[in-house]
Amino acid sequence: MSLKGLEKIFSPKTIAVIGASNSENSVGYSLMANLLGHGFEGTVYPINPKRESVQGVHAYKNIKDVPRMVDLAVIATPAKTVPHVIEECASAGVKGAVIISAGFKETGEEGLKLEKKITQKINKYGMRVIGPNCLGIINPRLKLNASFAIKTPQPGNIAFISQSGAICSSIIDWAHTRNIGFSYFVSIGSMMDVDFGDLIDYFGYDTKTQTIIIYMESISNAKKFMSAASGFARNKPIIIVKSGRFEEGRQAVVSHTGAIAGFDEVYSAAFKRAGVVRVMEIDDLFDISEKLAMGPLPSGPNITVVTNAGGPGVMATDRIIEQGGRITQLQPETIKKLNEKLPASWSRNNPLDVLGDAGAQRYSDAISAALEDKNTDSLTVILTPQAGTNPLKIAEAITQARQKTTKPVTACFMGGESVEAAITHLRKNKLPCYSTPEKAINPLILGYEYVHNLELLHETPEELTHGCTPEKKHLTKLIEEAYAKDHYILTERESKQFLEAYEIPTSSMKLARNRDEAGQLSQQIGFPVVMKIESPDITHKTDAGGVILSILSEHEAQQAFDRIIENARKYDEKAEIEGVTVSKMVEGRGFEVLLGSKKDEVFGQVIVFGAGGTLVEFLRDKGIGLPPLNQTLAKRIMEETRSYKLLKNGSRDRPPANLTEIEKILINFSQMIIENPQIKEVDINPILATPDFAVALDARIVLNEKQDKTPLSHICITPYPKDLMETWVDEKGEEILLRPIRAEDEHRIKKLFESLSEETIRYRFFHPIKEVTHNMLVRYCHNDYDREIAVVAEHEGRILGVSRLMFDPGESSAEFSVVVTDKWQNKGLGTKLVSKIVDIARQKRLKKVYATVIKENQVMVHIARKLGFEIEHSEEPSVYSLVLSLNEVTG
Helix, strand or coil, rough: CCCCCHHHCCCEEEEEEHHHHHHHHHHHHHHHHHHHHHHCCCEEEEECCCCCEECCCCCECCCHHHCCCCCCECCCCCCCHHHHHHHHHHHHCCEEEEEEECCHHHHHHHHHHHHHHHHHHHHHHHHHHCCCCCCEEEEEEHHHHCCCCCCCEEEEEEEEEEEEEEHHHHHHHHHHHHHCEEEEEEEEECCCCHHHHHHHHHHCCCCCCCCCEEECCCCCCCHHHHHHHHHHCCCCCCEEEEEEEECCCCCCCCCCCCCCCCHHHHHHHHHHHCCCCCCCCHHHHHHHHHHHHHHCCCCCEEEEEEEECCCHHHHHHHHHHHHEEECCCCCHHHHHHHHCCCCCCCCCCCECCCCCCCCCHHHHHHHHHHHHHCCCEEEEECCCCCCCCCHHHHHHHHHHHCCCCCEEEEEEEECHHHHHHHHHHHHHCCCCCCCCCCHHHHHHHHHHHHHHHHHHHHCCCCCCCCCCCHHHHHHHHHHHHHHHCCCCCCCCCHHHHHHHHCCCCCCCCECCCHHHHHHHHHHEEEEEEEEEEEECCCCCCCCCCEEEEEECCCCHHHHHHHHHHHHHHHHCCCCCCCCCEEECCCCCCEEEEEEEEEECCCEEEEEEECCCCCCHHCCCCEEECCCCCCCHHHHHHCCCCCCCHHHHHHHHHCCCHHHHHHHHHHHHHHHHHHCCCCCEEEEEEEEEEECEEEEECCCCEEEEECCCCCCCCECCCCCCCCCEEEEEECCCEEEEEEEECCCCHHHHHHHHHCCCHHHHHHHHHHCCCCCCCHHHHHHCCCCCCCCCCEEHHHHHHHEEEEEEEECCCCCCEEEEEEECHHHCCHHHHHHHHHHHHHHHHHHCCCCCCEEEEEECCHHHHHHHHCCCCCCEEEECCCEEEEECCCCCCCC
């Protein structure tokens, strides 16, 4: 639904309070009092059929009686009346509503029915609704308080969203004491309509909002959340504290993967993939909020500590190391400078202990020298009040020294009444101050984690594989046969057929149905061999005594067959046994790792990688990620594990593994999960990773009990849209591949930009480009295909041009752009790239595409006319607006 309705909610000119009251203890009273009492310049209409006036304002019996069009309805009536109230509001043309009332799905089935009635009505009328069961919304810049909170926060640059009304009230109270303001304050309630994704989009586009802070209990639409969060996290930090970290009564799971990938760990993996910072406690949310409101983020992990007491300096050091930061190694020239300024007994190291009798000048000298050191990324100043200490003077010295740098600085003034004035001074000067050394360090670490995680996410991936083209008929038949027999756990042999189709190396196996066949097959394969039970009812074969290794002769193979069958019968006398598989025993010294997937109820399929073998559930060493994967993302999952250093460096008895081969397997595995929505869980355990190869030795695929063939319903991030690939032949017979852009295209796009003339650059970007940076290329190549699609024209490995379609969030329109390298202009390629983008817009059921073009760019104007665009004059005299209505047929 449209984000335009949110404008009516957050910037209304007229508001109706339905359920407005004169009873001082009622929610309706508080809503009216807040709207009237904080300087809101719009018009407020109380709706109450039983009163002539409410709080001195003329009241109306019904919203249809209000003399002006109402932008926002704030509803505080009993739950059972709300569906009718919404119908009346929508009929009166109201486009936004906040439902304060409780008594909906949180109360059970009847409440859920009420929500469904409301949802039908708002979908019918295109209305946007926040709530129900919420505190309300606040826009401090407009002095708009449409809530029943006790206080109104001051204006600032942080947007706060909470599923808990009580948390909202606490944050407002805390913010007043810290001199922190907000751009928006939203109690989102049950998210019947407007959810986290909508609000991140809306606040992401708001120029006054620099940071988004969220208290979260659950996500209702993971796909929308992931798209919005990843879309804006590059430019605006998004900080989340999520409650409900432990899942009670988890359902039994079949696979090792399901057992080790916890409910809350998937949330953490999703947040990291989106570029979001997660904190674990409300306290952390307060601390990072204060830092983000008051200054820049660290560019690196090196933290310098200046203190007048050794103990707190050690505490700060402990927290830095514990949280993965680094103690700055000060340069020799910095030490020399400090030796000249500080007493002979100073610590001569980091932390910089300036001694208990330090005054303002000594602090100033130490801070200035530390901040000038190029190794310092951020700095924390600690003060403990001692005899002769003047905290306020020292605070003034700190703020003056901080003005000379853009590096982040936090302070910790320990104590009570004696440091109050100093703390107030620091906060008024936008320097965050905390009560303990640990609290002062935390936001610096979290800030660096945010910056560093984005760098890792957007590292240019290597092109290890272009994806597989598996033979689907065989796999489809295999799945259909399993469903026909109600066998939802595929055997190892069946599971490995899936892996082989997606170019994941396996130890191929043959099925022996009796002891003689076992002997003959082992002879054909060549010794040593491995034999395993083949049964859809026995999932953990080792537990059942169903695996025998290192079989060296035909006679041993026959004996092994008998023993495996006997063990399986004892393990489960009702098990359906198809025989015993025989495979070549893979020889090679290496590490055993696990690769698997499970379907999370919120985020869909997740991928798990970690230490493998029989101790997998005991070790619980894993990294978790979301499909789709490229080389960079596969590497990030591997790096999450403790085993990664062993795989990379080897151990005393085993050489390093071939990490590239493991990365290829992860990428192809991701494709397998994406293309087969029937899969519920996968275990590949172990994969043997050696210096030369990586091979899957065992595998198990579990299917959903209900067959789901809906494309992409099982994942929350849209994968590479291969269906948009097309080969185009130009007028000279040259074949050009048109395909969506990939993150791996970064170096090719750089070469394209470097090939463009100054005129072409000006026509495309409206200004010169001095340097093609990595950050710029990330913006172009790392596409969220739900938000934008760029199509490249590729010929003999070179990119000749790019067209791009950028969807307007919540709308049925999109902006487009196109650029073609100079040597390929006037050859029809520009026309083809624009028409390709228009075709994609039609597939997406958009109603309009548009662009802005410099009037001098007559080639683009000609292409637009040829394709049926309207050429419109713009408010800016030097440009045209090109507009194509997609209910018209283009040429």
